[in-house]
Amino acid sequence: MTIVSGHQPAYLPWLGLLHKASLCDIFVYMDDVQFLDRDFIHRNRIVTTDGNVIWLTVPVDRRNSSPLRISDIRIKDDQGKNSWRYKHWASLKTCYGKTKYFKEYAPFFEWLYLENTWQRLADLNLAILRKAFEWFEIQASIVLGSELNFSEKKSNLVLEHCRRFNANTVVTGTHGKDYIVLQDFENLGIKVVFQVYKHPEYSQRMRQEFVPCLSFVDLLFNHGADSAIVMRKENVCKREIESWTQATT
Numbered sequence: 001m002t003i004v005s006g007h008q009p010a011y012l013p014w015l016g017l018l019h020k021a022s023l024c025d026i027f028v029y030m031d032d033v034q035f036l037d038r039d040f041i042h043r044n045r046i047v048t049t050d051g052n053v054i055w056l057t058v059p060v061d062r063r064n065s066s067p068l069r070i071s072d073i074r075i076k077d078d079q080g081k082n083s084w085r086y087k088h089w090a091s092l093k094t095c096y097g098k099t100k101y102f103k104e105y106a107p108f109f110e111w112l113y114l115e116n117t118w119q120r121l122a123d124l125n126l127a128i129l130r131k132a133f134e135w136f137e138i139q140a141s142i143v144l145g146s147e148l149n150f151s152e153k154k155s156n157l158v159l160e161h162c163r164r165f166n167a168n169t170v171v172t173g174t175h176g177k178d179y180i181v182l183q184d185f186e187n188l189g190i191k192v193v194f195q196v197y198k199h200p201e202y203s204q205r206m207r208q209e210f211v212p213c214l215s216f217v218d219l220l221f222n223h224g225a226d227s228a229i230v231m232r233k234e235n236v237c238k239r240e241i242e243s244w245t246q247a248t249t
Contacts, residue, residue: 101224
């Protein structure tokens with residue numbers, strides 16, 4: 001049994017993306033699709049100690065990125081203390097420096113922001129995703145769409161992912177209902193599971209009213225190694241999907 005899923009690269013992704021990845025055996029890192037400006041591909045949200053939500057945005061150089069596939073999107077070259085890298089690192093320290101687990105995970109983010117000069121957005125996001133898989137105990141193998149020469153779009157692209165890896169189950173987001181042609185998958189004996197993520201509530205330092213749908217770092221810095229359990233709380237797990245598939249074959 002092989003379960004496949006996928007998603008466009010996301011900067012400091014939210015918990016729903018990580019949960020979807022936790023449900024599959026093969027996760028397609030879809031860096032071969034079109035870049036969308038002002039999307040979660042190059043930005044995400046964190047919360048300040050005052051409870052204000054702010055965006056961390058990676059500046060992209062669209063003029064010198066051609067074609068506009070995500071894998072070809074270059075990051076604007078900025079140097080010195082005004083670099084986006086220094087600003088993002090400073091924001092994380094300001095917002096989360098006093099959380100219980102910040103110091104435990106800080107070395108990775110120091111490496112990410114201070115020891116690297118990222119040229120391509122997809123490379124930056126992939127480095128973050130690989131580490132997030134480790135922290136959130138996600139076992140799926142990551143494969144890069146840009147290396148596999150997929151040619152289809154929308155529902156047919158998802159179907160192509162399944163056929164390439166001989167998958168009998170695919171997990172897609174709830175918005176997949178807007179474009180997935182179920183009959184095409186049923187004809188090939190492939191079960192489609194639409195993920196509906198129930199966002200967990202957890203304690204956020206100095207916050208009385210919970211702020212959902214932030215970057216995964218919010219949970220990580222506040223709850224450390226328990227983050228993997230919290231992320232999955234009250235949501236479907238991979239074992240359940242496997243049992244559903246077995247029951248219908």
